[in-house]
Amino acid sequence: MTNEPMIDLQDATKKYDDGPPALAGVSLSVAAGECVAILGHSGSGKSTLLNLVAGLDKPSSGTVTVNGTRVDQLGEAGSAKYRRASIGMIFQFFNLLDDLTVLDNVMVPAQLAGMGRLEVKRRAIELLTSLGIDRHAKAYPQRLSGGQRQRVAVARALMNRPALLLADEPTGALDSRSAEDVRRLLLDLNDEGQTILLVTHDIQLAANTARRTIELVDGAVARDVVNTVSGATSNSSAGASR
Amino acid sequence: MSALGKVVRSGVGRRRVQSLVMALTTFAAVTSSVLSLGLLAIVQAPFDHAFKARNGAHLSVQFDSSKATAAQAAATAHAAGVTEASGPYPVTAALNTAYGADCTGNIVAGMPVAGRASSPVVVATRPDLADTSGLDHLALVQGRWPTTANEIVLSTWDRLCAGGSVMFDSLPGKPSFKVVGQANSLTNTATGFLTTDGFARLTAAGAKTDQQMLYRFAKSGTDADLTTDKQAIAAAAPAGSVESGQSYLAVEKQIVGATKSYVPFLVVFGILGLFLSVLIIAIVVSGAVVSGIRRIGILKSLGFTPWQVARAYAAQALIPATIGVVGGTLAGNVLAVPVLGKASKELGAADTGLPVWVSLVVPIGTLVIVGVTALIPALRAGRMPAVQTLVVGRAPKAQRGRAAQRLASRLPLPRPMSFGLAQPFAKPARAALVGAAVLFGAVSVTFAIGLETAFTKYQDTDTTGxxxxxxxxxxxxxxxxxxxxxxxxxxxxxxxxxxxxxxxxxxxxxxxxxxxxxxxxxxxxxxxxxxxxxxxxxxxxxxxxxxxxxxxxxxxxxxxxxxxxxxxxxxxxxxxxxxxxxxxxxxxxxxxxxxxxxxxxxxxxxxxxxxxxxxxxxxxxxxxxxxxxxxxxxxxxxxxxxxxxxxxxxxxNITYPNPTVLTMAALVATLTLMMIAVAALGVLNTVVQDTRERIHDLGIFKALGMTPKQTIAMVLTSVSLTGLIAGLIGVPIGMAVEKATLSQMGSALGRNMPPSVTHVYTPGILLPLLAGGIAIALLGALLPAGWAARSRTATALRTE
Incomplete structure (x- = not known):
């Protein structure tokens, strides 16, 4: 783990229409190699924060910097290229493309980046093998279990060797066994140095997976704690909300 | 406003683009149909009516008076097949004329009319010019009949010399007659009429006189019938005495041919337009049903009956279609004015409008067709079980097209393009709709460009210049x-x-x-x-x-x-x-x-x-x-x-274009542009619908790093294969339709089109036409591709 900030939000605010802000002046930083959980109830602003970091949305004010890139200043094409190069995303409902095989699904990000087909295929098979689902390479996602689908989604997210992995409720649609399987996978990835931002409303998942938990309430950071042991937390010193 | 009315209004409001497409399509179809049906009705009817009322002659024959006496000519009234005959009437050949010395006008400044050559006149006389018994009643259009030996009526007389005289300057005596009226024979048996005394003046001045007989026959419907009839007359007369024989069919073509020649291509445009209307409305209403399944479920859970749901969805198509129908009816009537102007003038009719029944039958017929087209998918909406629609929420995703995706992924193309290429196979019915819209567009373009080129070549063949x-x-x-x-x-x-x-x-x-x-x-x-x-x-x-x-x-x-x-x-x-x-x-x-x-x-x-x-x-x-x-x-x-x-x-060397051809060319260009627009809008509508249904997949692609350009490329590629195939099919169909139409137009004009006019599809024209299908498809897909590229990824990902 290094002290270099991977994610840096400064006074980030996001407003939709005339209602209260979805994010209200959030400032936080995440160091490279950290696994941070964003915890909060529905409507707390955690998905908005994830969208800002992923370049899927722009803040109404404030700055969002990821891996040295001012994400809030990128245009549509720039955001796409940024996601392609720096971000891997996994979702609650997997968001796999139903009409593509597992292998083809995993290959998509690299193909969009213009990598050669053989190289892409080699890398995809390597990932599927490492995640233990290579025997399903030619299957279609609908024939896999929830856990297997999420592993495919993880493989796809890692395809372009992203600096940051964003996980949006990655176990929300899984049974407990599959959820534990995915949780362990995320832990393993983090152990290997992968920076992970995990968005969830599941306190247990946050505590058992992330080294640090940031809780959002009404669009603002309510708590920023370091998870000392599994299921327990203590106040954070470095990288806390400012 | 009733609940049903509110549902219909909100449905139309939410689908502005589709509503506009439906209105435009029906507008194009109805404009063409009103014009073609109206022309068919109005052009033929006055001639037929006048021919019956004036007891027109099927054939007028001139006998060389040096070879046949008046009695011998009169005896041909008993030839085989003759049912009625009139004559013989003394008649001259076409005689050159000049404006009389009393004509005071100028052709242009410094160029007086008097003495200038005017049109040749074929002069005839009858015992009573105003007689309404026998064949070919003469009609006095203006002025009065001649009463003295110095007066004449002509079928046309120049305003340059109103009230003046006409001089037969090629005759030795150069006799002059005061023009006292305008009168005509429906079948142009002569173009000038004199009293018996007046005619005697003309012959005394040196005009050679022939005998003219007018006939009606038992069989006279075709040119072949009349050729047989003419042969029967010739057989009954002294050998070689028949100088000429003019059939009423030739005159009919001359009078109504130019206007009737509009009908074939207008019929084609009318049919194409109607097909496109049906297609577009089927696309829109089916799309509205498929994409609104949850809405249908909500409506039914609120107490809407199946019939009310069906009416609500059918009405969403009928409202814009009605706007198009009303607009098309008005446009058809307005466009008819210049087209009908010439024919009306020839027949002496003042009214250049279309019959009222055309403006009722076409729109009502179109609305019935449109209504039935819309009702079929709307009834499907009405029959859907409420529970299922609420639970499913959207149409189940088909599992088709996977093989195509696999094959496409192996092609040496950028991945967004191979995604697009495989897309039509996932939704073959929708691809077929896109293909049909492009096909109609390609047929229209091929047909219209061929016709326009033929018009240009037709103009260029004007030997008289x-x-x-x-x-x-x-x-x-x-x-x-x-x-x-x-x-x-x-x-x-x-x-x-x-x-x-x-x-x-x-x-x-x-x-x-x-x-x-x-x-x-x-x-x-x-x-x-x-x-x-x-x-x-x-x-x-x-x-x-x-x-x-x-x-x-x-x-x-x-x-x-x-x-x-x-x-x-x-x-x-x-x-x-x-x-x-x-x-x-x-x-x-x-x-x-x-x-x-x-x-x-x-x-x-x-x-x-x-x-x-x-x-x-x-x-x-x-x-x-x-x-x-x-x-x-x-x-x-x-x-x-x-x-x-x-x-x-x-x-x-200045050439002057034929005004009829210019009017046709302008009409064809206008209708073609409308057809292309409608075909492209049909594609647009389908792609919009497709994009809406695929918005979640688009969100995934964008989340994975697909750039706006790649998104546009994917959407455009998704219609290009369909467009190419539709274009390749549409071009030969358009060529065949053009050939048939041109032949019909030539027939209406009484012309045999030479190869230089009919062979219009040179490689230089054909190759761009073959690419026309793709062009129409891309044109239609461009806007939705842009919308897809601009769609918000975060929102799209939440759409399930």
């Missing part, structure tokens, strides 16, 4: 574009021998020939036509004038006639056509049939033939081909000193 020339040489002082209608000695003409010699000596002259209207007339030519007898001098082979049959004249006594005269007179190669000038007759053997874009007949022969026959040629113009790299202005400057002593001068 001998368009092929760099420069012209005309008599000095001839106003630009002015040609005396009668030709002959009354018009300024050139000394052909001297001018030809002068032109040969001018540097830069590559080739030249002279030609001119001799002022001679053709025995038996349709009297309503302005039939011209041209003579030529010099080599005109470089003009490449096209012959439908035969060859150009090479020996004395030979002539070429145009197809219009050929069909009007029923003459073919080897037949003899007789021309007359100053009461001298010259038989000419027909060796070639020419096609030209003009609407009247003409005969062409060599100056030498005329001179040998004792007739006088009048050369009014030389067409000059300049050598390469010779500028017209330089050549004119060097020619002027040589031409001035010969009272000749140079003029640029």
């Amino acid at each position: 001998f368009h092929a020339a760099s420069m012209l040489v005309v008599p000095a002082g001839t106003p630009s574009g002015f040609h005396a209608p009668g030709g002959g000695p009354g018009s300024p003409h050139l000394d052909s021998t001297e001018v030809a010699a002068a032109l040969a000596s001018i540097p830069g002259t590559k080739a030249a020939f002279g030609w001119g209207n001799s002022g001679a007339t053709v025995i038996g030519a349709p009297t309503g036509d302005h039939t011209i007898v041209d003579t030529t001098t010099g080599d005109l082979s470089w003009t490449n004038l096209e012959l439908l049959e035969g060859r150009w004249y090479q020996s004395p006594g030979e002539a070429v006639i145009n197809d219009h005269l050929s069909s009007a007179l029923g003459m073919h190669l080897g037949d003899t056509v007789t021309v007359t000038q100053d009461d001298k007759r010259l038989p000419l053997r027909i060796v070639g049939i020419d096609f030209d874009g003009g609407s009247d007949g003409f005969v062409m022969t060599d100056n030498a033939t005329f001179t040998a026959g004792g007739l006088t040629p009048y050369i009014t113009q030389f067409n000059v081909k300049l050598a390469d790299n010779t500028s017209g202005s330089d050549w004119s400057a060097s020619a002027a000193p040589a031409l001035a002593p010969l009272h000749a001068e140079t003029a640029p």
Whole structure:
């Protein structure tokens, strides 16, 4: 783990229409190699924060910097290229493309980046093998279990060797066994140095997976704690909300 | 507003683009249909009505009085097949005329009308011109019937000399008659009518008199019937006495042909438009049902009956369609005015509008078709179980197209393009709808471009203007574009021998020939036509004038006639056509049939033939081909000193387009643009629907790093294969439709189109047309591709 900030939000605010802000002046930083959980109830602003970091949305004010890139200043094409190069995303409902095989699904990000087909295929098979689902390479996602689908989604997210992995409720649609399987996978990835931002409303998942938990309430950071042991937390010193 | 009304209004409001497409499609279909059906109804009806009311003659035959007496002509009334006959009436050949000395107007400033040549007139007399018994009742359009030997009525008379006299200046006595009215024979049996005494004045002045008989026959529906009838008359008369026979069908074509020629292509556009309407409405309403399944469930859970749901969805199509129908009906009526103007004028009808029933039948019929089309998917919506629609929420995703995706992914294409390429296979029905819209568009474009090209070529074939020339040489002082209608000695003409010699000596002259209207007339030519007898001098082979049959004249006594005269007179190669000038007759053997874009007949022969026959040629113009790299202005400057002593001068070659063809071309262009727009909007509508349904997948792609350009490429590629295939199918269909339509239009005009007019699809035209399908598909997909590229990823990902 290094002290270099991977994610840096400064006074980030996001407003939709005339209602209260979805994010209200959030400032936080995440160091490279950290696994941070964003915890909060529905409507707390955690998905908005994830969208800002992923370049899927722009803040109404404030700055969002990821891996040295001012994400809030990128245009549509720039955001796409940024996601392609720096971000891997996994979702609650997997968001796999139903009409593509597992292998083809995993290959998509690299193909969009213009990598050669053989190289892409080699890398995809390597990932599927490492995640233990290579025997399903030619299957279609609908024939896999929830856990297997999420592993495919993880493989796809890692395809372009992203600096940051964003996980949006990655176990929300899984049974407990599959959820534990995915949780362990995320832990393993983090152990290997992968920076992970995990968005969830599941306190247990946050505590058992992330080294640090940031809780959002009404669009603002309510708590920023370091998870000392599994299921327990203590106040954070470095990288806390400012 | 009722709950149902609110649902309908919100549905129309939410689908503005689709509503606009439906309105435009029905607008195009109804405009074409109103115009074509209206033209069919109005163009034919007045002629038929007048023919019946005026007891028109099926055939009028002129007998050479030197070979058949009046009694012998009258005896032909008993020939086989004749059911009724009138005559014999004394009649002259077409006689050259000039404006009388009492005509005080000017053609242009400084060019008085008096003494100028006017149109030739075929003069007849009857015991009682106003008689309404027998055949061919004459109609007095304005003025009064002649009552003295010095008065005449003409079928047309120039406003340049209203109230003045007409002078038969080719007759030795040059008799003059005061024009007291305008009267016509429906089948143009003559174009001037005199009292018996007046006619005696004309014959006393030197006019040769023939006998005219008018007949009705038991069988007269076709040209072949009338040819048989004419043969029966000839068989009953002394040998060789039948000079000419004019059928009512030829006159009918002459009067209503130009307007009827609009009908074939308007019918095609009407059919294409109606198909497109049905297609677009099916697309929109089906799409609304598929994408609104949850909404349908909510409506039903709120208490809407299946029939109310069906009505709500059908009405969402019927509202914009009704707007299109009303607009199309108005537009069809407005466009009919210029199209019908000519025919109405010919028949003397004041009303240039379409029949009211057309404006009722077409829109009501269209609304019924549209309503049924919309009702089918709407009823499907009504039958959907509420629980299922609420649970499913959207149409289940099909599992088709996976093999296509696998194959496409192996193609050496950027991945967004291979994604797009496989997309139609996932939704083949929708791809078929896109294909159908593009197909109709491709058919329309191919058809219209072919027709427009044919129109242009038709114009270019106008032999009467001998368009092929760099420069012209005309008599000095001839106003630009002015040609005396009668030709002959009354018009300024050139000394052909001297001018030809002068032109040969001018540097830069590559080739030249002279030609001119001799002022001679053709025995038996349709009297309503302005039939011209041209003579030529010099080599005109470089003009490449096209012959439908035969060859150009090479020996004395030979002539070429145009197809219009050929069909009007029923003459073919080897037949003899007789021309007359100053009461001298010259038989000419027909060796070639020419096609030209003009609407009247003409005969062409060599100056030498005329001179040998004792007739006088009048050369009014030389067409000059300049050598390469010779500028017209330089050549004119060097020619002027040589031409001035010969009272000749140079003029640029200006051509004047045919107004009927111009109107048609404008109409075709307008309708084509509408069809292309509608086809593209059909594609747009389908792609919008597809994009909406795929918005979640698009969100995934964008989350994975697909750039806006890649998104656009994917959407555009998704329609390109369908567009290409539809284009490849549509082009040959469009060519076949164009060929059939042109043939029908030619038939309406009584013309046989030559290969140069009908062969329009050259490789230079065909290759872009083959790409037209893709172009229409891409045009239609461009906007939704942009929308897809701009769609918010975060929102799209939440759409499930």
